[in-house]
Every structure is written in structure tokens, then in C-alpha cells.
Amino acid sequence: MLAQSAKYFVPDPSKRMIWGSFALLFLALGAASWMNGASSGRWVVLVGFALLLVMLVGWFSDVIGESESGQYNRQVDVAFRWSMSWFIFSEVMFFAAFFGALFYARNLAVPWLGDIDHKILWPDFSSTWPTSGPTGEKFTPMNATGLPAWNTAILLTSGVTLTLAHHALRADHRRPLLIWLGATVLLGVLFLFLQADEYAHAYHELNLKLSTGIYGTTFFMLTGFHGFHVTIGTIMLITIWFRCAKGHFKPDHHFGFEAVAWYWHFVDVVWLLLFILVYFL
Amino acid sequence: MSQTTAAAVGHAHDHAHDHGDHGHGHHPTGFMRWLTTTNHKDIGSMYLWFSFTMFLMGGVLALGIRAELFKPGLQLWHPEFFNQLTTMHGVIMVFGAIMPAFVGFANWLVPMQIGAPDMAFARMNNWSFWLLPPAALLLVISFFVPGGAAAGGWTLYAPLTSQMGPGMDLAIFALHILGASSIMGSINIVVTILNMRAPGMTLMKMPMFVWTWLITAYLLIAVMPVLAGAITMTLTDRHFGTSFFNAAGGGDPVMYQHVFWFFGHPEVYIMILPAFGIVSHVIPAFARKPLFGYSSMVYATSSIAILSFIVWAHHMFVVGMPAAGVLFFMYATVLIAVPTGVKVFNWLATMWRGSMTFETPMLFAVGFLFVFSMGGFTGLVCAIAPIDLQIQDTYYVVAHFHYVLVAGSLFALFSGAYFWLPKWTGHMYSESLGKLHFWLSLIFFNITFFPMHFLGLAGMPRRIPDYATQFADFNMIASIGAFGFGLSQLVFLVAVLKCVRGGEKATAQVWEGAEGLEWTLPSPAPYHSFEVPPQVK
Numbered sequence: 142m143l144a145q146s147a148k149y150f151v152p153d154p155s156k157r158m159i160w161g162s163f164a165l166l167f168l169a170l171g172a173a174s175w176m177n178g179a180s181s182g183r184w185v186v187l188v189g190f191a192l193l194l195v196m197l198v199g200w201f202s203d204v205i206g207e208s209e210s211g212q213y214n215r216q217v218d219v220a221f222r223w224s225m226s227w228f229i230f231s232e233v234m235f236f237a238a239f240f241g242a243l244f245y246a247r248n249l250a251v252p253w254l255g256d257i258d259h260k261i262l263w264p265d266f267s268s269t270w271p272t273s274g275p276t277g278e279k280f281t282p283m284n285a286t287g288l289p290a291w292n293t294a295i296l297l298t299s300g301v302t303l304t305l306a307h308h309a310l311r312a313d314h315r316r317p318l319l320i321w322l323g324a325t326v327l328l329g330v331l332f333l334f335l336q337a338d339e340y341a342h343a344y345h346e347l348n349l350k351l352s353t354g355i356y357g358t359t360f361f362m363l364t365g366f367h368g369f370h371v372t373i374g375t376i377m378l379i380t381i382w383f384r385c386a387k388g389h390f391k392p393d394h395h396f397g398f399e400a401v402a403w404y405w406h407f408v409d410v411v412w413l414l415l416f417i418l419v420y421f422l
Numbered sequence: 423m424s425q426t427t428a429a430a431v432g433h434a435h436d437h438a439h440d441h442g443d444h445g446h447g448h449h450p451t452g453f454m455r456w457l458t459t460t461n462h463k464d465i466g467s468m469y470l471w472f473s474f475t476m477f478l479m480g481g482v483l484a485l486g487i488r489a490e491l492f493k494p495g496l497q498l499w500h501p502e503f504f505n506q507l508t509t510m511h512g513v514i515m516v517f518g519a520i521m522p523a524f525v526g527f528a529n530w531l532v533p534m535q536i537g538a539p540d541m542a543f544a545r546m547n548n549w550s551f552w553l554l555p556p557a558a559l560l561l562v563i564s565f566f567v568p569g570g571a572a573a574g575g576w577t578l579y580a581p582l583t584s585q586m587g588p589g590m591d592l593a594i595f596a597l598h599i600l601g602a603s604s605i606m607g608s609i610n611i612v613v614t615i616l617n618m619r620a621p622g623m624t625l626m627k628m629p630m631f632v633w634t635w636l637i638t639a640y641l642l643i644a645v646m647p648v649l650a651g652a653i654t655m656t657l658t659d660r661h662f663g664t665s666f667f668n669a670a671g672g673g674d675p676v677m678y679q680h681v682f683w684f685f686g687h688p689e690v691y692i693m694i695l696p697a698f699g700i701v702s703h704v705i706p707a708f709a710r711k712p713l714f715g716y717s718s719m720v721y722a723t724s725s726i727a728i729l730s731f732i733v734w735a736h737h738m739f740v741v742g743m744p745a746a747g748v749l750f751f752m753y754a755t756v757l758i759a760v761p762t763g764v765k766v767f768n769w770l771a772t773m774w775r776g777s778m779t780f781e782t783p784m785l786f787a788v789g790f791l792f793v794f795s796m797g798g799f800t801g802l803v804c805a806i807a808p809i810d811l812q813i814q815d816t817y818y819v820v821a822h823f824h825y826v827l828v829a830g831s832l833f834a835l836f837s838g839a840y841f842w843l844p845k846w847t848g849h850m851y852s853e854s855l856g857k858l859h860f861w862l863s864l865i866f867f868n869i870t871f872f873p874m875h876f877l878g879l880a881g882m883p884r885r886i887p888d889y890a891t892q893f894a895d896f897n898m899i900a901s902i903g904a905f906g907f908g909l910s911q912l913v914f915l916v917a918v919l920k921c922v923r924g925g926e927k928a929t930a931q932v933w934e935g936a937e938g939l940e941w942t943l944p945s946p947a948p949y950h951s952f953e954v955p956p957q958v959k
Contacts, residue, residue, distance in 0.1 A: 151540050151950060154449055154458035158549035165602075166556035169595035170563075176661045177588040200545070216617060220542045223613040231605050231647045238651025238681055242666060250674035274665055274672030352663030355672030362655075362664065 164192035273354025285420035299328035329375035460544035469526030476518030504887035505573035512576025534940035537620025553603035580667035608639035622958035634699030683734035697834030708784035709776025710935035722761035782856030786837030797825025818878025844928035848946035862910035869903030
């Protein structure tokens with residue numbers, strides 16, 4: 142039951158969120174003990190993760206239910222639009238920190254390590270990118286042509302198929318909607334599969350690891366966080382595919398769909414930057 | 423939709439009663455009420471009580487520091503534990519006390535001041551708050567793990583943080599959770615302000631507190647993810663073999679400082695801009711004049727926010743950077759004095775020829791003006807690179823940032839608390855307790871921190887548990903002041919508890935000169951502030 146006035150939507154008290162707080166507490170405690178050698182910590186992490194999952198699924202179900210039963214007016218719709226934009230902005234800033242680290246390392250830190258002062262410490266170090274640092278192992282950097290180029294094509298195509306799905310939704314053509322959206326999901330999964338293959342290639346054949354100095358660090362952290370975001374995005378796409386299949390969303394009222402599309406395009410843009418700054422240059 | 427404010431208020435009040443009869447019948451009571459609440463006032467109160475608890479906790483740590491520094495030599499603590507005290511005092515005061523206190527004010531006031539029923543995302547609001555206790559718990563637990571709590575300073579500089587025990591990981595996770603809470607809270611506040619203003623309330627008619635919080639929330643959304651990035655890099659450097667801050671792998675510990683201060687400098691404005699907002703309400707109310715230069719205040723706040731992104735390396739002058747970099751960051755920093763000066767002059771001009779009275783909120787606001795301005799001036803001194811090379815990491819810097827954080831942010835919080843307490847509780851607070859609290863705070867604050875300027879100029883380094891004997895006198899004075907200041911805060915606790923439990927009934931208007939939508943609501947304000955939007959002319 143909702144304490145709703147004629148004008149505003151105000152949700153009732155809810156027991157869900159507190160479980161999310163317990164979840165994060167368990168995740169933090171479990172991860173901290175796991176990382177410091179207490180392997181039983183992983184079970185605490187697992188419990189925390191499961192709790193978080195249950196809480197988020199429940200929360201989103203509430204929101205979907207309220208939306209589908211028509212309790213959200215225009216103002217709530219605008220609130221969702223604003224909040225998704227600001228959330229994506231916060232994600233942009235998160236990636237900015239890591240791109241900033243890459244910039245700093247390539248243009249400042251590594252050249253400084255090769256200067257005359259450091260010659261005393263590390264006479265054989267040549268400060269050219271890519272590098273694993275003065276004490277790092279030999280490795281082969283990732284080539285931009287090949288898999289990464291394919292992955293670029295795949296993600297760009299998935300942006301197109303998602304837009305086609307959006308057009309189909311607006312025209313109320315449900316079958317093409319499901320087909321194009323399904324194609325987007327498949328392309329997302331394919332991207333992740335190829336990315337995993339690329340990581341295996343890097344570890345086994347290129348001797349390129351997370352611990353391979355600053356190159357390995359920036360390469361895996363940037364592509365890894367991107368891959369994590371693609372994973373989240375793919376789960377979001379699968380969710381709205383099922384919602385579409387159940388007949389959710391109207392041609393004029395489907396912000397849930399658009400929010401996922403915004404997120405997917407954001408992930409797409411991050412990949413383009415990655416492709417240029419991490420792989421190509 | 424009602425056409426006048428008065429009608430809307432009446433209507434809102436009726437609704438509140440209706441819900442009291444049936445709607446709230448299903449609402450949990452007791453402790454469950456607070457766990458499950460989606461109400462901005464409940465959540466605001468929880469934020470305020472949480473932050474006050476953390477304030478006392480951080481204060482106890484500070485007294486631990488001052489007790490050790492009471493006289494030269496090592497008396498009470500091992501140096502390692504002293505490092506934990508300074509670090510956790512900073513982390514708890516910044517992330518546990520000051521920031522949540524301002525979010526508590528935002529929760530209480532933003533919906534009332536813009537004529538909305540509640541925050542835009544009431545459930546997310548609940549979660550934003552309930553993420554704080556787990557984070558606080560992690561920080562407390564970190565004291566008891568092997569190696570103790572984080573001890574690298576609240577700035578968590580690499581490579582110190584690459585070396586510590588599990589306490590460091592707990593601090594990192596606590597900061598991640600606090601960051602998630604801040605981002606959700608800020609998105610909520612921004613969306614509430616942009617989307618839920620009453621009809622007729624254009625951006626340039628918004629109350630100053632709402633403006634300052636809009637800009638603060640924008641800063642938070644922009645920089646909290648950067649902090650998350652910085653501490654994630656620390657975490658992977660510690661446990662997963664990355665080389666962000668490890669020169670042997672091609673990284674650079676200085677890089678941590680750049681990423682951290684890109685967050686850290688906007689962060690200090692995050693802690694002062696809402697204080698500016700509060701003072702901009704209190705001074706006009708007790709000068710019985712509208713705020714002088716409203717639009718210049720808005721532009722000055724925005725300028726400070728923009729400048730805050732391009733001054734971070736002034737925290738790093740001694741680290742070493744190209745001369746052009748030093749000059750750029752020095753000039754950019756000094757430039758911030760311009761919009762800040764605009765604000766101070768506007769407050770002075772607001773008081774000019776006003777019919778002023780000095781109730782507790784006004785005392786704290788005027789105290790803020792004096793003492794914060796002094797902190798601003800020492801900030802200018804610190805900004806000058808050649809001088810900063812001398813005073814970096816000395817007690818001069820400690821004096822400077824406590825003048826702006828304690829006498830700035832905290833005094834403004836007290837001012838706002840006394841100002842709006844009658845609206846929140848429906849009772850007047852005890853004016854004599856309030857005045858006692860103010861004068862004790864002001865005097866002991868200056869006894870504590872004023873001597874630190876001299877200590878710093880004479881070269882006493884910060885974060886060191888022992889010191890040369892020539893620093894003994896001033897340190898003893900500062901320690902006495904610190905204990906006095908700490909005890910004075912119990913007066914505030916008593917004043918608030920008394921006010922919550924009873925006292926003279928407050929009218930809706932409360933203060934003769936107060937202006938804004940919140941004063942059109944009855945005291946205490948109804949459960950849902952405005953269920954039908956008031957019309958703003």
C-alpha cells in the first residue's frame with residue numbers, strides 16, 4: 142500500500158535495504174580476511190554476495206511492479222532520467238581515474254624513471270612504452286589488430302542492433318524488438334567470450350599478466366573494469382529482454398529500456414577510448 | 423493543485439493526519455521504524471545522530487592525540503598507535519562526522535525548502551544512510567586486527583599504505599561503502615532539487631542552502647568515484663601485484679597523491695559549501711534583512727566549485743613538480759580567495775544596518791564568520807608556494823584546516839542545528855545552554871588551535887608523538903583547550919536532548935526574520951512535508 146497523494150509518489154517503508162547493508166558488511170569483512178590469508182573469508186564473501194543479489198533483485202522487482210501498475214507519473218519518469226544521467230557521470234569519473242593513471246604513467250612516471258638520476262639505480266632501463274618497469278619481466282604487448290579490432294566491431298554493431306530494437310519498441314513492433322534485443326545480448330556475450338580468450342592468450346603466450354609492471358597493471362585494470370561493466374550491461378540487457386517478452390514497456394513509456402541503452406552506449410564509448418589509448422597508441 | 427502556500431500547508435497537514443489514521447497503521451514501530459523508514463525527516467535525524475556519535479568518537483581519538491602531546495616525551499601510546507589515532511581521527515571526522523551531518527541537514531531541509539513531500543528516491547535514501555553504520559563498524563573493527571587500524575594519515579598515501587596490515591584493507595572497504603553512500607545520497611539530492619521544486623520556484627529563487635547543496639552534490643558525484651579509483655589501486659597494489667604506485671614496476675607513489683588530491687581538494691569544498699548555505703540563512707534571519715547579493719552568492723559558489731578541480735597539487739608543492747606546475751597551482755589557489763571574499767563581504771553587507779539580535783544560531787554564524795575568515799587567511803599563506811615549502815606538514819597546516827573545518831563547517835552545523843531545531847522538534851531549545859555552548863566552544867577552540875600557528879611557524883612537525891622541549895608550553899595550552907572543547911560539546915548534547923523532550927512550544931514562524939517555505943509549515947513539520955506543491959511567487 143502506498144502513502145500516495147494526488148500528486149506525488151512516496152514509497153512505503155521497506156525492509157529490503159537493510160539486507161543490502163549486511164551484504165556489504167559481509168563482503169568487506171570476508172574480502173579483507175580472504176586477502177590476508179584466511180581462506181574461510183571466501184564463504185563470507187559468498188554469503189554477502191548472495192544477500193546483495195537477493196536484495197537487488199527484490200528491490201528492482203518492486204520498482205518494475207510499481208512501474209507496470211502505473212504508479213509512476215511523469216515526475217518519477219523525469220527523476221529516473223536525471224538519476225541515470227548522474228550515475229553514468231559518476232561512472233565516467235571512475236574510469237577517468239584509471240585513464241588518468243595511464244596518462245600519468247606513460248607521460249610522466251616512466252620517462253622520469255629513465256632520466257639521468259635513475260641511471261645510477263637502474264642503468265639498463267630504457268623508458269619506452271610499453272614497459273613492465275625497471276625490474277619487470279619480459280613480455281609481448283597486446284596487438285591492437287586481431288581480437289581487439291574484432292571486439293571493437295562487435296561492440297559497435299551491438300550499439301546498432303540496440304538502436305534498431307529501440308526503434309522497433311517505439312513503433313510497437315514486438316517481434317523485431319525481441320530479435321534485435323536478443324542479437325544485442327548475443328553480441329555482448331560474444332564480446333565477453335573473446336575478451337576472456339584474449340586474457341588467456343596474454344597469460345599463456347605473451348607472458349602479459351596483471352603483475353607485469355605498469356603496462357600489465359593499466360592494461361588489465363582498464364580492460365578488466367570495462368569487461369566488468371559489459372558483464373553488468375549484458376545482465377541488464379537480458380533482464381529487459383525477458384521484460385519485453387512478458388509484454389512490459391509501452392511505445393511512449395519505457396525508461397527502463399532506455400536506461401539500459403544509455404548504459405550500453407556508455408560502455409561502448411569507454412571501449413572506443415580503451416581501443417585507442419590502451420591498444421592502439 | 424492549490425494556488426497559495428497557506429492553502430497547501432493546510433492541505434498537507436490534513437493529509438498527514440489521514441495517514442496517521444490508516445496509512446501509517448501498517449508502518450513498523452520501534453526500532454523497525456528506523457530500519458525501514460523511507461521518510462526524509464526520519465532519515466535526516468538518523469544522519470544527524472550518527473554524525474554526532476562519530477563526532478564524539480573522532481573527538482575521543484583527538485583527545486588521545488592531545489593527551490600524548492600534553493608534554494614532551496612518550497607517555498601514553500606507542501608511536502604506531504599514535505599514527506593510528508591521527509589517521510582514524512581524520513577519517514572519522516571527515517567521512518563520519520562532517521559529511522553525514524550535512525547530508526542530514528539536506529535530508530531535513532531540502533524537501534521543506536523547495537516545497538516537496540520527500541526526497542526523489544526515498545528507498546535509496548534509506549540505503550544511503552544504512553550503509554554508514556557498517557562502514558563505521560569496519561573502521562572500529564580495524565583497531566582490533568593484527569597491526570591495528572590504518573596509520574598512514576587520513577590521506578592514505580602510498581607507499582605507507584602498501585605496507586600495512588588488514589586494518590588498511592578494512593579502511594579501504596569502509597571508504598568504498600561510504601563512497602557508495604555519498605554517491606547515492608548526492609544523486610538523490612541533485613534529482614530532488616532539479617525535479618521536485620514547487621511550481622514557480624525557478625533556480626534563481628532557490629534558497630541558498632539548496633543552491634550550495636546542489637553544487638556540493640555535483641562535486642560529490644564527480645570526485646567520490648575518483649577516490650574509489652585511488653583506493654582500489656591501493657588495494658590491487660597491496661594484494662594483486664599491480665604496480666600503480668611501485669616505481670620498480672614503472673609506477674609512481676606520487677601518482678597516488680595526484681589521484682587522491684583530485685578527489686581531496688573538491689572534498690574540502692564539499693565540507694564547507696553547505697556551511698556557507700546555512701550561514702546564508704541564519705545571518706539574514708537575525709539581521710532581519712534579505713541576503714545581500716543573492717545572485718553573486720550563487721555565482722561565487724559555482725566558481726568555487728569549478729576552481730576546486732584545478733588546484734589539487736597545492737597539497738604537493740614539496741613533492742616536486744615542474745616550476746610551471748607550481749606557479750599554475752599557486753595562482754589558481756589564490757584565485758579562490760576572490761569568490762570566497764565575495765561571500766564574506768555579502769554576509770557583512772547583510773548585517774550592515776540590520777536590526778540584529780544575537781540568539782545562539784546568530785552567535786555561531788558570526789563566530790563562524792570571524793574564525794573561518796582567519797582560516798581563510800592562513801589558507802592564503804599556505805597557498806604561496808615558497809612559504810608552503812617551509813610550513814608543509816607542520817602544525818601551521820593543522821591550525822589552518824582546523825580553523826576552516828571546526829570553526830567553519832562545525833560552527834555552521836551548530837548554527838544550523840539551533841536555527842532549525844524548533845522546526846524539527848516543535849520546541850524551543852534553551853537559549854542559556856546554547857549561549858554557554860557557543861562561548862565555551864569559541865574560547866576553547868581558540869585556546870586549542872591558535873597556539874598551533876606558532877608551533878608550526880617554529881617548525882613543529884605534525885603527526886609525530888614526541889617533540890623538542892621548546893614546543894612544550896604551547897602544546898600544553900593546546901591540550902588543555904582540546905579537553906575543554908571536547909567537554910563543551912556535551913553541553914550541546916544536553917541542549918538537544920532537552921529540546922527534543924520538551925520546552926516552550928515553537929510557532930510555525932519560530933524566528934521573526936526567517937524566510938522560506940519551511941517556516942510556513944507547522945512546528946514540528948508534518949510527516950510528509952508538502953503533499954501538494956505550494957505555489958511560489
